[in-house]
Amino acid sequence: MKTLKIPEATVMRLSVYSRFLEQAEHHGIVTVSSGDIAEGVGVSPAQVRKDLAYFGEFGTRGVGYNVSDLYQQIRRILGLNREWPVVLVGAGKLGSALARYQGFLGRGFRIIGVFDNDPGQFGRKLNGSEVLPISQLEEVVQKNGVEIGIITVPAAAAQEVADRLVNAGIKAILNFSPRVLNVPGQVVIRNVDFSVNLEVLTFNLGLTNKHF
Amino acid sequence: MKTLKIPEATVMRLSVYSRFLEQAEHHGIVTVSSGDIAEGVGVSPAQVRKDLAYFGEFGTRGVGYNVSDLYQQIRRILGLNREWPVVLVGAGKLGSALARYQGFLGRGFRIIGVFDNDPGQFGRKLNGSEVLPISQLEEVVQKNGVEIGIITVPAAAAQEVADRLVNAGIKAILNFSPRVLNVPGQVVIRNVDFSVNLEVLTFNLGLTNKHF
């Protein structure tokens, strides 16, 4: 089993390519070149080809790529050729918005449980499932073989929730709280930090005046 | 004006360091070493020192960094030593959640206008401001000198909204829609794409079985 390391940037771009291809297929386009994809998503054609080359040869020289073939291949590479059950902890504003977000479903993610520690939230309906007490987290995770958890609790509670998710058997966490979380090495974690993103913007806005 | 290029990863880490320092200050800690910061945010001590070195010498050899000094320095570097008015377009679930998110205020961002094209939304109160028709976007942006816009509309409407923001004079956009946006080169753009983040997780979960 040769484990060639794939750059994370490549994985993120594959996800974007797959959405581009989904659109292209929807528009009835049969074949695209690396240049078409590149233009559509804002990268270089060489980058597109290199990214794909990590995983095999999907195109035809002189022609390009078959849209639906490549789309399916990338979905398979990303692990999207199945449905992924997801639990979400934190039924506040952001958690509720995510639980109702339709974009996840179309890509194979199904939020099967929303948890909170505020009894006032229990039973609230969110897109099919209802808000459950956090005490039921372990049971739901284990009964459904859930591997992915989303954290949308305030910063102060985030580490405790992460520990609990890991203990319940979760293998990957998407963290929306503005906190650096400690998890065991085998657990995959990604942070989506709104303030960091805004601050990259303000830094760049400031560059015009400053001199570093 | 020497314009040394700063890696974007460095800017993102600075934002994380600043939050770590905010916490440290709050706990009454006076001095920290690069190793302390590194441990707190999960990077190497050398990385912390290199990141800071792009901007000057903020520490004392043999001692470390003064917490509140360094905190203020980083805030200045990121452009956070002022308040930034922000407009948000798209008063759906996610937009409403963001408009109410308290974390922004503490870091100097104030959402002064929320816009939508659905008359059913007009007038709804969101944390002080109310939802306005998109036709008033230009006026609010210009009257308040707004430079930052947040897009939380569905994918199909995102490019049109981006064009409109740029036309109104917006200089930086935080895009939450799952779409690659075309904007003029001088406009800074950052994408926060929930699906891409989840798909990086599923890719990594799949790595255990697959062999690339």
Add this chain to the structure above:
DNA sequence: GACTGTGAAGCCATTCACAGCT
């Protein structure tokens, strides 16, 4: 003794440029 600041080395990702196929 402890810790910063930094050139040099090492590593990783992107771009180039062209051979190879249709």
Add this chain to the structure above:
DNA sequence: AGCTGTGAATGGCTTCACAGTC
């Protein structure tokens, strides 16, 4: 002729290792 696949070159970020300072 057109476009992919890929080794080689480039560029950029991170780590190393140590001189400099307190």
